[in-house]
Amino acid sequence: MAEAEAGQARNDTRAQIVARAAELFALWGYAGASISDIAAAVGVSKPALYHHFAGKDELYTEIVVTVLSGMLDNARSSLRRIKDPAERLRVFMRAHADYFESNQHAYVAAQLGFRGLGGKQEKRDRALKCRDAYEQLLRDLLQDAHESGALRIDDVAVAGRLVLSSLNWMARWYHPDGKLRARDFADQYATMLLDGFRPRPSG
Amino acid sequence: MAEAEAGQARNDTRAQIVARAAELFALWGYAGASISDIAAAVGVSKPALYHHFAGKDELYTEIVVTVLSGMLDNARSSLRRIKDPAERLRVFMRAHADYFESNQHAYVAAQLGFRGLGGKQEKRDRALKCRDAYEQLLRDLLQDAHESGALRIDDVAVAGRLVLSSLNWMARWYHPDGKLRARDFADQYATMLLDGFRPRPSG
Numbered sequence: 001m002a003e004a005e006a007g008q009a010r011n012d013t014r015a016q017i018v019a020r021a022a023e024l025f026a027l028w029g030y031a032g033a034s035i036s037d038i039a040a041a042v043g044v045s046k047p048a049l050y051h052h053f054a055g056k057d058e059l060y061t062e063i064v065v066t067v068l069s070g071m072l073d074n075a076r077s078s079l080r081r082i083k084d085p086a087e088r089l090r091v092f093m094r095a096h097a098d099y100f101e102s103n104q105h106a107y108v109a110a111q112l113g114f115r116g117l118g119g120k121q122e123k124r125d126r127a128l129k130c131r132d133a134y135e136q137l138l139r140d141l142l143q144d145a146h147e148s149g150a151l152r153i154d155d156v157a158v159a160g161r162l163v164l165s166s167l168n169w170m171a172r173w174y175h176p177d178g179k180l181r182a183r184d185f186a187d188q189y190a191t192m193l194l195d196g197f198r199p200r201p202s203g
Numbered sequence: 204m205a206e207a208e209a210g211q212a213r214n215d216t217r218a219q220i221v222a223r224a225a226e227l228f229a230l231w232g233y234a235g236a237s238i239s240d241i242a243a244a245v246g247v248s249k250p251a252l253y254h255h256f257a258g259k260d261e262l263y264t265e266i267v268v269t270v271l272s273g274m275l276d277n278a279r280s281s282l283r284r285i286k287d288p289a290e291r292l293r294v295f296m297r298a299h300a301d302y303f304e305s306n307q308h309a310y311v312a313a314q315l316g317f318r319g320l321g322g323k324q325e326k327r328d329r330a331l332k333c334r335d336a337y338e339q340l341l342r343d344l345l346q347d348a349h350e351s352g353a354l355r356i357d358d359v360a361v362a363g364r365l366v367l368s369s370l371n372w373m374a375r376w377y378h379p380d381g382k383l384r385a386r387d388f389a390d391q392y393a394t395m396l397l398d399g400f401r402p403r404p405s406g
Contacts, residue, residue: 029315066387086401098249112232121242144399152386152402161376169368188361196399197348197362198289199355 014052017041017104018077025109028169050176057118061127064117067103067110068130070186074099075137078201083147085145088134090190092141094165097186136159151194217255219245221309225266233263260321263312264330267320270306270313271333276339277302288348290367293393295344299370299396300389304379312376339362354397366396 020041023031035056039049053059078095082088100107117124138160145151153159166189174182223244225238238259242252256262282297285291303310320327341363348354356362369392375386 005302016363029232029234031232051313089400101239120251125383142400149402151400153400158388159395161372162392164367165369165372170374171362173364174369185361185364188358189365192362192365192396192399194379194400196395196401197292197354197397198344199352200340200399200401 010052010066013042013044013048017044017049017052017059018062018066021059022109023064023107025060025112026105030056030112035059036038054119058120059119059151061119061123063106064110065123065130066125067106068127068134071096071099071102071131072134075134077138079141085141085148085150088141089145089151089194090187093163093167093186093190094183096164097170097182100170100174101182102165104176109182111168111171120167133177135164166193213255215243216251218245220252220262221265221269224262225309225312228266228315228345229308232258233315238262257322257387261323262267264320264322266309266331267330268326270309271305271330271337274299274302275333275337275340278337282340282344282385287396288344288351288353292345292348292354292397293390295341296370296393297386297388298368299367300385303370303373303377303387304380304385307374308380314371314374338367338400341366369396 017038021033021038024037024041027033028037036046037050038056038059042049053062075092075095078091081090082091117127138191139156142151142153142156142159142163145155146156167186169186170182172187221242224241226239228246230236231240238252239249240251241259241262245252258263278295278298281294282291285294320330341357345354345356345359345362345405346364349356349359370389373385373388377388
């Protein structure tokens with residue numbers, strides 16, 4: 001029991017370090033936040049922080065893995081019961097926006113790029129695998145929609161990139177104090193991407 | 204004549220400082236590149252650099268103004284003879300991609316955000332004015348297309364954001380050594396945005 005509690009306390013500190021580091025990276029950039037800044041923000045000593053992470057790059061990789069695996073799980077569970085191909089795209093986009101809205105600091109930090117990826121090779125591989133799996137999930141969704149005839153998407157790689165660009169760029173302009181939630185914008189984007197700007201004969 | 208030459212040399216040094224600073228900011232982030240790094244990269248002393256710019260924030264503002272005013276001029280001149288509303292959107296997107304491709308470091312540096320904006324108020328205002336004018340150019344283009352009936356765009360602000368998101372995010376994944384140019388991707392995006400993913404009766 002005492003051992004379980006010690007393990008829990010260790011995990012809590014670790015989670016706190018990741019959360020505060022994400023905040024500082026999001027605010028000041030990767031180079032702008034030092035290990036000392038992060039330790040001070042958590043309220044632990046530098047050696048205590050190094051007990052959890054070998055360095056800033058390993059800590060950064062942890063943030064990236066947390067975000068990418070979280071987005072992947074979130075998208076998969078949101079899509080579980082959705083059958084309609086166009087609706088699947090909309091649900092994917094909403095889920096992405098929801099994750100961003102609920103995890104803004106970590107999301108922005110993870111977006112700073114893979115330049116800071118470091119630490120154990122295993123962890124770095126996991127980050128890249130999560131990213132690839134997320135992109136593949138979207139491409140498969142688009143490919144299925146194309147094959148069923150519900151959508152017409154000649155290049156799923158470019159179409160997937162267009163979808164992700166619209167969502168990823170939100171981190172640059174979205175203000176949580178506005179009237180609309182991130183998912184509302186994702187919804188509007190989904191409609192525009194599905195219908196296009198050219199008027200449709202029926203509409 | 205000697206005075207004109209001295210003025211020219213001064214402008215050349217200034218332009219070189221801006222170019223090398225853009226490169227370092229693009230590679231290392233705003234916090235990651237110091238005035239000393241920039242001076243060393245240009246091959247001038249720190250005092251010589253301070254002769255041109257009062258500080259890093261003023262230098263950064265100069266980069267942002269250069270990029271935004273360059274994009275605005277580029278878009279305006281590209282659109283000058285284009286009348287067809289859908290074609291105007293395509294030309295705007297291509298012009299944006301071309302500017303990005305020809306000025307990658309400065310473009311990426313300017314994208315780091317307005318957090319580093321500093322220096323004279325006049326210059327900061329100019330940066331914001333250029334950004335607003337660029338966004339307005341795109342919105343006007345979309346609004347005109349909507350009013351003419353050529354396109355149907357119910358919310359030009361959101362549509363404009365979708366267009367700019369697709370283009371701005373290029374800086375995060377585009378590799379100049381690939382087969383396709385940035386403008387080719389902009390072209391594919393334009394087609395997708397105009398036609399939408401849902402099949403059209405005629406097509």
